Amino acid sequence: MNINTTKIISLLFFIFSAFYLYTAYQIQVFAFDENAPFNARTFPIYLGYTGLFFSGLKLILPDPDTIKVEHKNLEYKKTGILIIIAIIYGATILKIGYFLTTSLFLFTSYYFLGERRWVLMFLLSFPFVAAFMYLLHGVLDIYLRDPFLKSIGVMG
């Protein structure tokens, strides 16, 4: 049996299914439901076993189409930075507000992806977000919470 990344993913999925199954057995059901033909843990238990079955098969059966990924050619740095920016965006959006955080998220993302045309970067962040906000909040009546705009009196 060749050990390749697909097999490792299958092994991880097998372990995950086992954990899922264990957790499924721990689901607390009402006493009167304990021996019922179907209760809250029935379906998850079957799912857990199905997960073990298919990942187990993937582990033991031969892998005819092995996928080889050239990690040297992958752009981990930029992808990582983008994910971190997205996490910071997620962490600040409620406290600071939609307009400022979204505009800064777009602006910094353009920058870290290698863009240096400042005017275009600005136009596709601050005015773009303002226009999109108007579409959502003003036209489509979708509420957007924004403490920053509220503090400067732009939003009610």
Next chain:
Amino acid sequence: MIEGILIGLSTALTFQNIFMVMIGCFFGTIIGMLPGLGPMTAIALMIPITYGFDPATGLILMAGVYYGAVFGGSTSSILLNAPGVPGTVATSFDGYPMAQQGKAGKALAIAAWSSFAGGTLSAIYLLFMAPSLSKVSLSFRSPDYFALMILGLTAIAAFSSKGQFLKAMMMVVLGLMLASVGQDSLSDITRFTFNNMNLTDGISFVLVVMATFAMSEALTIILKRNDPTAAAKQVSLTELGSIKIDKEERGKMYKTIPRSSIIGFLIGVLPGAGATIASFLAYGMERNLVKDDEKEKFGKGSVNGLSAPETANNAACSGSFVPMLTLGIPGSGTTAVMLGALLGFGIQPGPRLYMTNPEIFWSVIMSMYIGMVVLLILNLPLIPYIARILAVPKNYLIPLILFFSITGIYVMSFNNFDIYLMIGIAVVATFLRLYDFPMPPLILAFVLGGLMEENLRRSLLLSNGSWEFLWDRTLTFCILTTTILIVVWHIYKTVFKKRS
């Protein structure tokens, strides 16, 4: 039925809905032209916008996006041999050689007219088939639905690319597992929440779609250093030439279109199959049916070879709406996204949809036809201009996709946790994509998870805990036998391939 058609027409022909079809087709064409970003991403990105609309308008917008994306995929197939969506791969076999011969405009026109004709014919088939199937499906019982859902999930896994059956089945199980998080629908007992209040209501469908499609596709593009906009830049520079189709070419298309539309529609109706299989089958069938001298032209710019897959893939798009609208079971990843959006509007598609919400049922069918007209009249002449819009650097495209994804979740929940969860799922999905784990089965399973548990619950309670319900009814038994055959066949193939 006439009354229904009139209701549908009156809904679909309002100024707002026609405008939505146009916007949808236009936006879908743009996304469809970008290799790697398919109809599912396009529809997922549209979901936040549809929150502000009524369900009929929202669904009309998404249907427009779907058709537009398929048409956009054909454009990059013909002009660049770079199919935007898998369903248009067969289009490139003859479309690209035709473009290389300086007949790019003609190839696009043949594709557009074939799509139009295929879509129109299949909308007519849908018009007649959907109500009848709805009536038949009213006789379905819980065990039949349960079996049908298992078949749908197995079929979508089976129709994934070669050698991916087990991977796709693992994704199906993962989708069902994600769907099981949160409160149990009957007893309200929380499951897999690990005492986190944010998970009590379960994981949102929009979150999973955005994470596994829009966001993870954007991350994959960066990770693999792809530039989907490069294709658009080339399209904007391509000389299209005349878009006129002569009499001889029209004659060939008249023969090809009806038969390809039938095969496309029927394949589209099957759960799991879709535009890709329909277009390949139609191409193969057409090659067998034409005369020997025409057969020689296949792969070198044949009109029949271009018309057949284009007709079939559009017909399959309409066909895939049949199981969703009549049974409430989506047949493809794209219709699964639409089903999820409908559930978000509080509407449960199924056999009773056309009785309880006739305006939605019929207006979607009518808007498909309007969408075809829009694609033909507006999008065909506008291709070079659309391509110019698309020629934006990926440095702008990727952050904008991430922005739409995060905004979609933000306006839905106003919750940081959902954003973190989405980023987490997107990172895992990106990694899985690298190793060819398909995402559409996960989405289909996620959408069907709740319904599947509900039908299994009813079946088991009615049979007092006995599993006899699986073979008590002939229909249930036949569906399950088909499912088992599919599973056994694919496992056998995996073992046999290695030994051979």
